Amino acid sequence: xxxxxxxxxxxxxxxxxxxxxxxxxxxxxxxxxxxxxxxxxxxxxxxxxxxxxxxxxxxxxxxxxxxxxxxxxxxxxxxxxxxxxxxxxxxxxxxxxxxxxxxxxxxxxxxxxxxxxxxxxxxxxxxxxxxxxxxxxxxxxxxxxxxxxxxxxxxxxxxxxxxxxxxxxxxxxxxxxxxxxxxxxxxxxxxxxxxxxxxxxxxxxxxxxxxxxxxxxxxxxxxxxxxxxxxxxxxxxxxxxxxxxxxxxxxxxxxxxxxxxxxxxxxxxxxxxxxxxxxxxxxxxxxxxxxxxxxxxxxxxxxxxxxxxxxxxxxxxxxxxxxxxxxxxxxxxxxxxxxxxxxxxxxxxxxxxxxxxxxxxxxxxxxxxxxxxxxxxxxxxxxxxxxxxxxxxxxxxxxxxxxxxxxxxxxxxxxxxxxxxxxxxxxxxxxxxxxxxxxxxxxxxxxxxxxxxxxxxxxxxxxxxxxxxxxxxxxxxxxxxxxxxxxxxxxxxxxxxxxxxxxxxxxxxxxxxxxxxxxxxxxxxxxxxxxxxxxxxxxxxxxxxxxxxxxxxxxxxxxxxxxxxxxxxxxxxxxxxxxxxxxxxxxxxxxxxxxxxxxxxxxxxxxxxxxxxxxxxxxxxxxxxxxxxxxxxxxxxxxxxxxxxxxxxxxxxxxxxxxxxxxxxxxxxxxxxxxxxxxxxxxxxxxxxxxxxxxxxxxxxxxxxxxxxxxxxxxxxxxxxxxxxxxxxxxxxxxxxxxxx
DNA sequence: TTAAGTTAAGTTTTT
DNA sequence: CTTAACTTAA
Numbered sequence: 001x002x003x004x005x006x007x008x009x010x011x012x013x014x015x016x017x018x019x020x021x022x023x024x025x026x027x028x029x030x031x032x033x034x035x036x037x038x039x040x041x042x043x044x045x046x047x048x049x050x051x052x053x054x055x056x057x058x059x060x061x062x063x064x065x066x067x068x069x070x071x072x073x074x075x076x077x078x079x080x081x082x083x084x085x086x087x088x089x090x091x092x093x094x095x096x097x098x099x100x101x102x103x104x105x106x107x108x109x110x111x112x113x114x115x116x117x118x119x120x121x122x123x124x125x126x127x128x129x130x131x132x133x134x135x136x137x138x139x140x141x142x143x144x145x146x147x148x149x150x151x152x153x154x155x156x157x158x159x160x161x162x163x164x165x166x167x168x169x170x171x172x173x174x175x176x177x178x179x180x181x182x183x184x185x186x187x188x189x190x191x192x193x194x195x196x197x198x199x200x201x202x203x204x205x206x207x208x209x210x211x212x213x214x215x216x217x218x219x220x221x222x223x224x225x226x227x228x229x230x231x232x233x234x235x236x237x238x239x240x241x242x243x244x245x246x247x248x249x250x251x252x253x254x255x256x257x258x259x260x261x262x263x264x265x266x267x268x269x270x271x272x273x274x275x276x277x278x279x280x281x282x283x284x285x286x287x288x289x290x291x292x293x294x295x296x297x298x299x300x301x302x303x304x305x306x307x308x309x310x311x312x313x314x315x316x317x318x319x320x321x322x323x324x325x326x327x328x329x330x331x332x333x334x335x336x337x338x339x340x341x342x343x344x345x346x347x348x349x350x351x352x353x354x355x356x357x358x359x360x361x362x363x364x365x366x367x368x369x370x371x372x373x374x375x376x377x378x379x380x381x382x383x384x385x386x387x388x389x390x391x392x393x394x395x396x397x398x399x400x401x402x403x404x405x406x407x408x409x410x411x412x413x414x415x416x417x418x419x420x421x422x423x424x425x426x427x428x429x430x431x432x433x434x435x436x437x438x439x440x441x442x443x444x445x446x447x448x449x450x451x452x453x454x455x456x457x458x459x460x461x462x463x464x465x466x467x468x469x470x471x472x473x474x475x476x477x478x479x480x481x482x483x484x485x486x487x488x489x490x491x492x493x494x495x496x497x498x499x500x501x502x503x504x505x506x507x508x509x510x511x512x513x514x515x516x517x518x519x520x521x522x523x524x525x526x527x528x529x530x531x532x533x534x535x536x537x538x539x540x541x542x543x544x545x546x547x548x549x550x551x552x553x554x555x556x557x558x559x560x561x562x563x564x565x566x567x568x569x570x571x572x573x574x575x576x577x578x579x580x581x582x583x584x585x586x587x588x589x590x591x592x593x594x595x596x597x598x599x600x601x602x603x604x605x606x607x608x609x610x611x612x613x614x615x616x617x618x619x620x621x622x623x624x625x626x627x628x629x630x631x632x633x634x635x636x637x638x639x640x641x642x643x644x645x646x647x648x649x650x651x652x653x654x655x656x657x658x659x660x661x662x663x664x665x666x667x668x669x670x671x672x673x674x675x676x677x678x679x680x681x682x683x684x685x686x687x688x689x690x691x692x693x694x695x696x697x698x699x700x701x702x703x704x705x706x707x708x709x710x711x712x713x714x715x716x717x718x719x720x721x722x723x724x725x726x727x728x729x730x731x732x733x734x735x736x737x738x739x740x741x
Numbered sequence: 742t743t744a745a746g747t748t749a750a751g752t753t754t755t756t
Numbered sequence: 757c758t759t760a761a762c763t764t765a766a
Binding site: 617619 | 757
Binding site: 057059087111187190251253254356376379413415419420451534552554576595 | 753
């Protein structure tokens with residue numbers, strides 16, 4: 001079983017006692033190490049599978065780990081606890097949430113629900129959302145929760161800071177509403193579990209006793225709350241094995257605390273540290289490119305990834321005039337690779353920074369009749385029709401979930417509008433009852449008048465359905481909801497293509513519910529809703545049929561493909577505009593660079609980087625310079641190909657130190673000729689400078705042009721000044737002058 | 742009072 | 757380009 005493993009991997013497997021930090025570079029076989037470690041614990045150390053826990057971030061990773069553990073371990077493997085952080089916490093809370101004053105039959109709020117709730121709160125507290133957006137509040141609250149700061153603590157630390165005080169106020173109200181709706185948001189799941197463990201020694205000890213060997217995957221992405229959770233669980237036996245790669249930490253925006261991995265040895269002084277540095281996945285060229293890029297980051301753990309693999313084809317770089325050209329090329333290239341390169345569609349993946357980029361590819365794939373699958377984007381369960389039907393199920397399941405009730409009260413149209421809704425809400429608030437409870441007593445609400453009669457049938461319907469729970473199967477229940485509300489019928493009547501796809505989605509939901517019923521020994525409504533709440537789309541990648549995969553770089557972590565295309569390699573897109581212009585741009589660009597590293601290291605055999613000079617973003621044409629990450633790859637590993645055959649020849653066979661010059665030369669030939677075509681509104685050449693050029697402003701001094709957006713008769717130019725920071729200005733007024741570097 | 746029709750604003754990444 | 761907020765007609 002262990003004969004194919006290298007020395008370091010073997011060491012990682014056998015180091016079973018005490019804290020262990022495994023620094024596993026990309027493609028170094030960390031999943032293999034983890035799965036074999038589980039097998040080793042059971043077979044060589046006689047540990048009961050019941051005492052082993054493996055924790056990951058995504059359901060997809062958990063599923064994969066589950067499969068591979070099952071294969072290797074065989075009998076008894078099902079007792080090993082393999083899940084995500086969030087799923088783990090839900091299981092804990094379902095059992096013990098009542099010990100910290102919650103109902104164990106809580107619902108879980110997704111981003112949409114949170115936003116809705118926050119909107120209500122801002123309205124009620126009469127907050128001017130022009131100054132403080134709902135989003136800002138939610139972000140602040142989420143960050144606080146990642147750091148285990150509850151609303152009370154937050155408020156005590158907010159003294160003297162107006163904005164923080166406001167946030168504290170909203171935070172407190174938000175928590176109050178969640179509790180009232182008997183709901184947790186995603187961050188609560190972790191934070192409240194920690195609270196449970198801290199408050200209830202009995203519960204904690206129970207789980208400590210159970211999970212004697214804990215393994216954490218993608219450890220670099222843990223936030224403070226998750227770290228604390230793990231620490232609490234492991235603090236009795238101390239057998240904590242974490243696997244991660246600081247170079248692949250890409251979830252800082254979600255609170256990931258990179259110090260967790262950098263300071264692991266500080267938290268656990270007796271920790272064994274094992275480095276896995278041999279890459280089994282990629283060719284040398286790809287790996288060299290990745291190493292070159294990531295070496296521009298400071299503050300990394302020292303490590304040098306190497307491989308025995310052949311050097312392989314050089315990394316390809318291509319620039320196009322427009323984003324559609326880019327898409328067309330990639331799709332054609334995939335077609336070609338499948339036709340004569342001996343690959344199948346499954347071997348190909350297109351990775352991009354933002355979900356919005358997927359559309360162009362999608363259009364192209366449809367035209368070319370190539371099967372494709374887009375991962376992520378709008379989560380299946382976030383779709384209108386699905387959320388509507390789920391809201392019915394939630395209402396039937398948990399009468400306290402106001403959000404769900406309000407969502408469906410007028411879906412389908414029952415003639416109940418905002419005014420009626422507001423009156424019921426007010427009544428519920430005044431009498432301190434749930435929204436649904438107020439609806440049940442609608443006739444008692446004086447202000448409603450005739451509107452009360454419209455509510456009655458809805459209440460009757462929900463009550464009827466409730467009485468049927470447990471008597472009929474869940475899928476029958478759903479069918480009855482669809483039938484009674486006429487949901488599908490209404491869509492059929494609409495007859496549009498969009499309506500058709502909605503119907504298909506609903507059918508898929510019915511299918512999922514049936515699958516759930518078959519797989520579960522004791523299917524319950526709550527159980528299904530919970531499963532649904534924790535599932536992101538990334539998870540349902542199945543490998544039965546052949547298709548090209550499209551996804552964001554974030555979603556791609558942990559995956560690998562023979563042929564990878566990194567699209568949209570442009571400054572302003574990747575690294576994102578947000579990161580470049582941020583106050584601490586340095587740090588944020590480093591995170592983007594890690595993301596680039598993750599992207600590059602997904603490729604096993606062929607890697608193609610592409611970018612476009614001209615791209616539509618939010619309905620506006622934008623001109624970006626090529627990504628700095630491309631420039632960071634030494635020319636010896638890179639083969640640059642350009643739209644014209646001439647330039648292509650010029651760039652072959654360059655020595656590495658010519659790299660910079662070559663790229664400059666290449667940039668110095670902007671697509672002016674193309675862009676000045678009257679078609680695309682680009683009277684561009686007039687400005688005398690282009691994105692990426694160094695310019696001078698008479699007040700702000702020197703700076704680099706980040707972005708140029710044509711608008712009306714003028715251009716909006718964004719410039720990153722060396723001294724003055726980032727400024728947006730109109731070209732007509734700014735009188736920018738190009739200067740030589 | 743509701744619902745359709747029109748106009749304005751915002752936009753990274755995700756469990 | 758999409759989604760949310762406004763206006764106006766029924």
